[in-house]
Amino acid sequence: MSLIFLRVLWILILLIFSNFVNALWPLPQNWTNGTSLLRVYPSLAINYDPRFLNSYTDQLIETAKHRLQTFLKDEKHLSPNVKFQIPEDEGINSILTLSSIQIEITNNNKRDQDDLEIVIDWTYNNEMREGIPLGTDESYELIIPDKKEDDKTELMAHLKAPTVYGILHGLNTFSQLLYYNRSEDNSGLFLPFAPHHIIDFPKFMHRGLLLDTSRNFYPIKEILKILDVMSWNKMNVFHWHIVDATSWPVVSEKYPELSEKGAYDSKKMIYTKRDIRIVDEYARARGIRVIPEFDMPGHTHAIAASMPEIMTCIDMYPDWDQYSSEPPSGQLNPAIPETYTFLNELIPEIASYFTDKFYHAGGDEVNLNCWESLVQQNEHTKESLLDKFVTSLYSIITKEGKTPITWQEMVTEHNLELPKDTVVQVWRNSTMVKKVVEKGYRVVTGSGDYWYLDCGYGGWYGNDVEGKIYSYNPIEGLSDEEAKFVIGVL
Template sequence: MKNNIIYLLAFLTVCCGTIFNSKAQIIPHPLELEYGSGEMVLESDLVIIASSEVQNEAEYLADFLEKGFGRKAAIRPIGEGLKLVLENNLIEKLGVEGYRLRVQGDGITIEAATPTGIFYGVQTFKQLLPVTFEQGSESQTITIPYVEITDKPRFQWRAFMLDESRHFMGGMEVKKLLDQMALLKMNTFHWHLTDDQGWRIEIKKYPMLTAKGAKRKDTQMEYRSEKRYGESHEGFYTQEEIKEIISYAQERHITIVPEIEMPGHAMAAIAGYPWLGALGTTETVPEIFGKMPDSFNISDPKVVGFLKDVLDEVISLFPGEAIHIGGDEVNYESWIKSDEIQAFMAKENLKSPVDLQIYFTNQISNYLENAGKRMMGWNEIMGDDIHEEREESQDAVEQKLASSSIVHFWKGDLSLIQKAVEGGYQVVNSNHWDTYLDYTYERLPLSKSYAFNPIPDDLEEKYHKNILGTGTQMWTEWTPNVEALEKQIFPRLIAYAEVGWTALENKNYERFLKALQEYKQRLKLTGISFYESL
C-alpha cells in the first residue's frame, strides 16, 4: 500500500465521512473518456511527482490541494504519488494543449507533450473531485473514480473578451474571471482597454490619457435614454498592475490580447489630447454610448506617431503575439468634412474613407509586424460595408488589408468569412448573434450559445484550418457593477468553453445541462453570481 494513496474496493466507499464523485461532470467534455470499475481514495499526504519543467503546474496543483486538505502537498522529482509527466512523443497525437489523465489501481498520472497540456490535465483532475473540496474537506475522505481520459481542443483560439472601457471592474474581478477561464480551458483573454467612454491603461509618455481620459462625469443608464446615474465613473490600470495580471494569466496558460481602439472609438483619448481628433472640438469623455462623432485624425503624421508611441508601450507590456486594434464602427463624417483629411486622401490617391482606414490599418499592421506582433481587428478592417450604410457607388474599395492580419468576424453576412479565408486570412469567428454576452437571455439563450459552430456550415473543408477559433464578448455599457456583469457572463461562458474545446461530434446539450448543475454549485461556492432562470 502506497504511503500517500489508499486503494479501496468499491463497496468500502460508502463508509461514513467519504465524499465520492462517482461520475464526474467534466466541462468542457473530453475527447475520450472511459470509466473503470473501481475507485481511489485520496489522503492529505498526497505527494506530487514532477520534473523541474512543470514546477509551475505542480505548485498550482499543490495550492489547490492545500485548500481541501489543509496542508500543502510535497513536490518531488521522483517517487510515488500523483505524477505529472512530460512525454514529447505525445505532441503528434495530442498537440500542444492535449493531455492524458489516468486514475487507476497503480496511481494517478497526467501526461502531455507540454506544460500547457499538463495544466489542462490538472483542470480536469480538479473536476473529478467534489465541488466542495476547495472549501476544506480535510476531515473527510475524498474518493474519485477510476478513469482514463485522452483529450485535446477542437480550436486553438478560445477567448473571452471583457470590455472595461465602459465600466471599469478592477483587478480582483479580472482574476476571478481568469480563474474560471483556466478551469474551462479557455486560453485567450481579450482585454478591451480603450474606447470612447474611458481609457484604462497607463501610457507613461501620455499621462493625460488616464488623468483625463479615464474619467467621465456621468453615465447613461439605458439605451437611447436621458437617464443618468448622477455620479462620475473612473478607473485605470497602472503598468505595474497590468504586469501583475499578465503574470497571473501566464501561470494559468492564458494569453492576454489587449485591444487599443483605432482609428474610431477614440474620444476618451481625444479628450486627453484634443489635437488627436478630426473634429477639433472634443474635450470631454462621453457619458453616452453608441457610435460617437469623432475619430483620430490619421492624416496627421503626429497623430500616427502618437498611436505608434502608445503601441510601443503596449508591446513592451504584453508578451502575446496578437495586438487587437478594434477598427470597428468608425464614423467617417468627421473625415469627410475635414479639408486636411480630404487633401491627404487626394495626395495619397485614396478614393474613399474606407480606403483611408485600410491604408492606416496597414501602416499599423506593418509597424506591429516589425515588432514581432500580429495585428488583429474587427472585420470592418477588410473594408466591407457590414452596417449597410453606403451607397452602391461607394462600395468599390481599392485598398487591400495586409495579409498577416487576423480578421475578427463579428457582423455581416457569413459569406464574408468565406471571402476572408479565400483571401488567405485567418479568422476568429465571434458572430454577434451567437456570442455577445451583453445580449439578453431571451435574445441569446443558453441553448443558442451552446449550439454555436465557429465553422459555418457551408465553408469548404480546405478552409477550416483558417478558422482559428472563437471568442465571446462581454460589452459593459449596461452592466455597471460586478453582480450585473457576472449574471450576463454566467452560465453562458461555460457553454462557450465546450464550443471552443469539445469535438463537434461529442457535444450533447442534455449532457451539458446535467454537468452545468454541478458547475453552478462551484460558482455559488466561489461567490460568483449567475443567471438562474434556466
C-alpha cells in the first residue's frame, strides 16, 4: 500500500469521525474543531509568567499544573465512543506534537502578600480568608492550533482567562480533549480533531452539589474525591449539609458535647476545624466554594443528646409524624433565652471555620405543632416564635460577615419578611421558583421533582424520572427580568 494512499485514507477516516461523541462536559458555549491529530507527551510544558501573579494565584496554578501533569503521566482510559485513527508506518511521523500550553490571566492585579499567617500546616492568608466571591468571572478561551508558525517554533496552545478560576476550568477542558491509544508502537495520549477553539463561560454563577453528612457520614478522603469529580464537571459550589437530626458530627470548641454525644462515633465519625479547613482549601484550589448548612430550628434532634433543655418535642413516639417530617422528632425552643445564648456562642465559631461569604441557615420542614405548648406559656403565636428565632439567627449570621441562605418554606409557607439579600433555595417542586422571585429574593433551585437523588429516583417528590434529570430548566416560565434572580442550582 503506497504512502500517499495511507495518508488519504487517514484523512478520510478523520473526516468520517469529525462528528464525534465528545467527552467535554459540560459542552462549551462555543467550540470549533477540525480534523488533525496531535500527539501529547507527559513532558508537555505548562508555562506562565509568575511576575504578574500574587502568591496565592501562583499557588493555585502550580497545584493545577501538578494535577494535569499527573493526568498526562497516568491516564490510560480507552474511550468507548471517541474514535480516531493512528497512521501506520511512516505516516506516524506526520503527527505534530503539542509541546506546551501558555497560560495568561488577562485581568490579574498583583498584590503584595508578605504578611502570610501560618495556620495548622498550610498557608492561610488574607485572600484565602475572603473565599471565592459569588459571580467570579470563570470564563476562558482555549486555542489549540494544528500548525506551527514556522519550522523553528514548537506547537503551542494558548489558554487565557480573566481570573485563575477560568484557568482551572480551561485546564480541565484541555484534559478532556485527550484520548489514550493502546498499541505496541504508538501507545500514549493523542489530541484528535484539532485545531480547537473554545470560548466558554457558565450560564449560572452557582452550580452546586449537596451532600448530607449527617444521615450518612462520609470520611474526609471521600469528600475530597467528590470535590475532584465536581471540578471535572466545572461545578463550583459544595453545599455541605453537615448536620441534621440524626447526628451532629462537627466538633465545636465551645460546645464539645455536641459531637461527643451527638455524633455516630465521637472519635471516628467527626469533622474537626482542621478537617473542615482542609476541605475548604482543597475545594478552593479547584475553583469550588464550600457553603455549610447548619439546619435550624427543625432537623435538630441531635442537639438533644447533649442539650435537651433547649429543645422541644423530643422523641415523640409513636406519633412522631405529628411533630416532624421524619423521625426522630425534636426542634430548638425559640421561647427561652438559653436558646439564643447557644446561638450567639455557637454560630460565630462554626461560621469562622468556612471562608465563603454565604451561610446556609436551613429552615425547612419546621413543624409548628412542636411548639404548641410554648404558645400557652407566653404571649407569642407559633408563627411569631418562628419569626423571632429567624430574626435572631440571621442577625448573628450577618454580624459574622455572612449572607444567609434559607430553604423556601420561610417565604412560601411562613411568609416571613427576610432581608432582601437572603438567598432562597427551592426544593419542593420547580413551580415554587416563580413564587419566590416574585417576592424579590435571589434563588438557588434544586427541585425535588427532578434532582433529589436520595429519594429513590424521585420517588418521594415525583416518579416520572426517566431522563428527566437532564431536562430541568431552572428558569422555565420566568420572564427575562425574573430569570436574573435565579443565581444557580442546588
